[in-house]
Amino acid sequence: MSGEVVKILDGNTFVVSDDRGDIEASLTDTTGLFSFDTRFLSKWVVTVDDQRLSSLSVDDLQYFETRFFLVPGMGTVYIDAKLSVIRQRAVAHGFQEVLTILNHDEKPVKLTVRIEAASDFADLFEVKDALEKKGRYENRVERGSLRLVYERDTFRRSTLISSSERAKVDEDGLTFQLKLPGHGEWSTELDVVVEIPGYAALEARKGRRRTMEANLDRWFAGAPRIECDWDPLKRTYRRSLVDLAALRFAPPVTGGRSLPAAGLPWFMTMFGRDSIFTSLQALPFTPELAATTLIALGEWQGTRIDDFRDEDPGRILHELRYGELTAFEERPHSPYYGCADATPLYVVLLDEYERWTGDRKLVRELEFEARAALAWIDEYADLQGTGYVWYQRRNEETGLENQCWKDSWDSISYRDGRLPGFPRATCELQGYAYDAKMRGARLAREVWNDPEFADELERQAADLKRRFNRDFWVEDDEYFALALDLEGKQVDALASNNGHLLWSGIVDKSKAKAVVRHLMGQRLFSGWGVRTLAEGEARFNPIGYHVGTVWPFDNSFIAWGLRRYGFKDEAAAIAAGILDAADFFDGRLPEAFGGYEREQTKYPVQYPTACSPQAWSTGTPLLLLRTMLGLEPLGEHLVVDPALPARIGHLELLDIPGRWGRVDAFGRGRVEIDGRPGARRTARTTARRG
Amino acid sequence: MTDAAHELFERLGAGKDLPVLKRANGTMLFELKDGKRSERWRLIVDKGEIAVARGSGASDCVLRADRKLFARMAAGEVNAFAAVLRGAVTIEGDPRLLVLFQRLLPGPPSRRQGRRSAESGRPRR
Numbered sequence: 082m083s084g085e086v087v088k089i090l091d092g093n094t095f096v097v098s099d100d101r102g103d104i105e106a107s108l109t110d111t112t113g114l115f116s117f118d119t120r121f122l123s124k125w126v127v128t129v130d131d132q133r134l135s136s137l138s139v140d141d142l143q144y145f146e147t148r149f150f151l152v153p154g155m156g157t158v159y160i161d162a163k164l165s166v167i168r169q170r171a172v173a174h175g176f177q178e179v180l181t182i183l184n185h186d187e188k189p190v191k192l193t194v195r196i197e198a199a200s201d202f203a204d205l206f207e208v209k210d211a212l213e214k215k216g217r218y219e220n221r222v223e224r225g226s227l228r229l230v231y232e233r234d235t236f237r238r239s240t241l242i243s244s245s246e247r248a249k250v251d252e253d254g255l256t257f258q259l260k261l262p263g264h265g266e267w268s269t270e271l272d273v274v275v276e277i278p279g280y281a282a283l284e285a286r287k288g289r290r291r292t293m294e295a296n297l298d299r300w301f302a303g304a305p306r307i308e309c310d311w312d313p314l315k316r317t318y319r320r321s322l323v324d325l326a327a328l329r330f331a332p333p334v335t336g337g338r339s340l341p342a343a344g345l346p347w348f349m350t351m352f353g354r355d356s357i358f359t360s361l362q363a364l365p366f367t368p369e370l371a372a373t374t375l376i377a378l379g380e381w382q383g384t385r386i387d388d389f390r391d392e393d394p395g396r397i398l399h400e401l402r403y404g405e406l407t408a409f410e411e412r413p414h415s416p417y418y419g420c421a422d423a424t425p426l427y428v429v430l431l432d433e434y435e436r437w438t439g440d441r442k443l444v445r446e447l448e449f450e451a452r453a454a455l456a457w458i459d460e461y462a463d464l465q466g467t468g469y470v471w472y473q474r475r476n477e478e479t480g481l482e483n484q485c486w487k488d489s490w491d492s493i494s495y496r497d498g499r500l501p502g503f504p505r506a507t508c509e510l511q512g513y514a515y516d517a518k519m520r521g522a523r524l525a526r527e528v529w530n531d532p533e534f535a536d537e538l539e540r541q542a543a544d545l546k547r548r549f550n551r552d553f554w555v556e557d558d559e560y561f562a563l564a565l566d567l568e569g570k571q572v573d574a575l576a577s578n579n580g581h582l583l584w585s586g587i588v589d590k591s592k593a594k595a596v597v598r599h600l601m602g603q604r605l606f607s608g609w610g611v612r613t614l615a616e617g618e619a620r621f622n623p624i625g626y627h628v629g630t631v632w633p634f635d636n637s638f639i640a641w642g643l644r645r646y647g648f649k650d651e652a653a654a655i656a657a658g659i660l661d662a663a664d665f666f667d668g669r670l671p672e673a674f675g676g677y678e679r680e681q682t683k684y685p686v687q688y689p690t691a692c693s694p695q696a697w698s699t700g701t702p703l704l705l706l707r708t709m710l711g712l713e714p715l716g717e718h719l720v721v722d723p724a725l726p727a728r729i730g731h732l733e734l735l736d737i738p739g740r741w742g743r744v745d746a747f748g749r750g751r752v753e754i755d756g757r758p759g760a761r762r763t764a765r766t767t768a769r770r771g
Numbered sequence: 772m773t774d775a776a777h778e779l780f781e782r783l784g785a786g787k788d789l790p791v792l793k794r795a796n797g798t799m800l801f802e803l804k805d806g807k808r809s810e811r812w813r814l815i816v817d818k819g820e821i822a823v824a825r826g827s828g829a830s831d832c833v834l835r836a837d838r839k840l841f842a843r844m845a846a847g848e849v850n851a852f853a854a855v856l857r858g859a860v861t862i863e864g865d866p867r868l869l870v871l872f873q874r875l876l877p878g879p880p881s882r883r884q885g886r887r888s889a890e891s892g893r894p895r896r
Contacts (some may be wrong), residue, residue, distance in 0.1 A: 234859075235857055235858040237858055380871060382874075384791060385847070385876070385877055385878030387881070389879070392878065404855055404856075405857075408853055408857035408858075409857055410853050415856065446793070446794055449790035449793065475881075655796075
């Protein structure tokens with residue numbers, strides 16, 4: 082009866098329970114207390130006199146704290162309760178739960194309160210794949226506490242459960258015998274601590290809660306403020322900031338500083354691609370996320386060739402995990418390096434970060450990492466020796482097949498639906514490589530004092546651009562092919578990747594107009610946003626993960642690309658569509674939604690995903706604010722060049738941080754959005770940086 | 772006795788400037804257990820300058836491991852971070868030093884080399 086799922090978290094520690102606060106997980110079920118990719122509690126059930134509780138209401142106090150109001154009994158009709166139970170739970174290296182029982186009767190009452198506890202210590206990967214455990218379990222009663230232990234060779238994870246009030250402890254839980262006077266109240270604090278021995282950095286950090294609250298206040302105080310005639314945008318902005326705060330994650334190696342994790346709760350870990358894209362989106366708002374992302378990813382940068390982890394020197398990691406399967410090298414996530422875009426994007430982020438913040442110190446400190454990333458593009462990513470970035474996994478058992486952001490099995494196809502073999506060179510990877518070289522050149526010239534390297538990078542970039550515009554251009558229909566196959570032939574489906582190409586600047590100016598016509602045309606633009614794959618392609622499916630849905634994150638970068646080539650109105654149209662969609666989701670954009678025609682469904686159809694909020698969806702409204710206001714650093718100044726949808730009316734973004742200190746930006750909506758501006762109007766072609 | 776562990780410390784102590792460590796400062800102490808004996812090494816990092824010393828001393832991070840296991844790590848046969856996760860290697864102190872240290876270890880034998888060493892010239896430019 083309690084299907085509702087409640088999630089709270091701090092970093093990679095999180096609790097998923099039903100709406101009574103109870104946890105009763107099977108191996109494939111996803112409730113529990115999780116930390117460092119391991120489930121530390123799979124059972125946590127409160128009963129009063131052997132009765133389960135029913136939920137009256139749940140208060141989400143903070144992303145790390147929640148409160149459950151309950152009554153004993155499981156009746157479906159109104160319960161005339163003489164007792165109330167309140168569970169207030171906060172995540173902090175495990176969780177603390179204050180369990181309170183109120184007697185509403187005049188008469189005293191005797192009660193037995195029982196908490197059943199158990200853990201299966203499943204690895205997150207096991208929860209996904211339902212794998213058998215290889216170690217042994219033991220539940221120990223120790224001086225008034227219960228310790229649940231799992232051991233496999235030297236691997237050990239345990240959960241320590243204790244209470245402030247005296248309990249009778251057995252191997253399956255804690256029992257309290259209490260006498261409550263008339264109108265009396267009883268409460269105990271339950272402390273659940275996750276234990277990972279041998280890794281001191283992961284050990285208890287008590288009293289975190291006060292810090293977390295102060296931290297959240299500081300977070301809001303530091304971000305720009307918004308004033309706007311259109312209320313939904315204000316709501317969406319606030320929602321984005323709250324969610325981004327929740328998605329911050331301080332891995333043990335960053336000295337307490339945070340970077341954005343990929344998604345809540347299953348992807349609360351370092352992901353190269355997601356952390357970089359989200360940091361780029363959030364740069365005008367919270368530039369410190371970018372700094373931490375650069376430092377942390379730099380410290381884990383690949384240094385050797387390791388086929389199991391798909392690691393190469395200079396490569397930026399894909400994903401880091403801490404669970405049992407990773408520990409025994411049954412999964413390669415220690416960390417896993419199999420992605421082809423994070424490495425060039427690392428250089429892109431470093432440059433963009435400097436343009437906003439002027440923090441040359443960090444750019445100097447990361448010179449080695451940036452150079453190694455640039456070297457990776459030429460030395461390790463060019464698998465075919467054709468001067469392009471290719472990918473093909475070397476770990477064929479547990480590595481990733483598709484190492485670009487569209488990483489599902491059918492995402493890269495020809496028009497007729499055939500799938501190419503490996504290696505593959507998807508088009509956006511070439512754009513990122515081009516941008517990395519151009520931006521690397523700027524850093525080499527202006528910060529690293531190496532004009533020769535800068536010249537060389539620019540020569541390479543120009544050559545790459547020339548070849549790319551020849552080899553990827555689909556002549557008959559005037560757009561860029563999704564990829565090249567191993568024979569160098571075009572994988573010719575029309576996809577949203579064309580928008581990322583605009584963002585990277587690799588598109589010849591003469592071709593931009595045709596590309597924009599496709600992006601804003603009937604086949605790609607749904608009215609809400611640009612679809613991942615164009616209608617009419619054999620594999621098109623409006624609810625196919627990467628073959629027809631609309632991804633908010635994708636669209637935010639497409640809007641940025643449109644601005645880069647001077648297509649302001651088209652960028653505004655995308656912002657309008659995605660922000661309209663955000664309003665349907667109460668300001669929290671999902672990872673993806675259906676690629677149905679807007680006219681047809683009237684509302685955006687959510688694609689079911691496990692993670693919400695998702696970092697780069699959360700960052701999307703932030704980047705769209707940037708593209709609508711036309712914010713662009715120019716030397717020591719911030720240029721503001723607004724092109725807002727008319728409906729937004731007046732928009733102010735106040736105290737934008739950057740190398741200029743803090744500045745304000747203003748804009749007034751003037752772009753009439755009537756469905757498909759690019760298709761109807763003559764597009765503007767005043768390119769600024771393209 | 773010469774093995775991969777010794778060779779590693781010798782290589783690190785050869786005074787080569789290692790850019791991987793240039794932002795790091797601190798001393799990492801290695802306690803390598805060999806039966807009842809313990810062998811101790813210190814890796815002293817000062818902005819990329821590396822010194823290696825035998826024996827105990829003040830440190831910011833202590834790594835404890837079985838000597839044989841450590842030798843396999845030093846030879847690239849065992850992944851250091853995975854070994855820490857499964858408790859075969861324990862770490863006390865600043866975990867950042869561990870992350871930087873493990874980057875100095877070689878990888879396992881591989882089928883593949885970088886382009887520069889694997890091929891000469893580019894087919895099409």
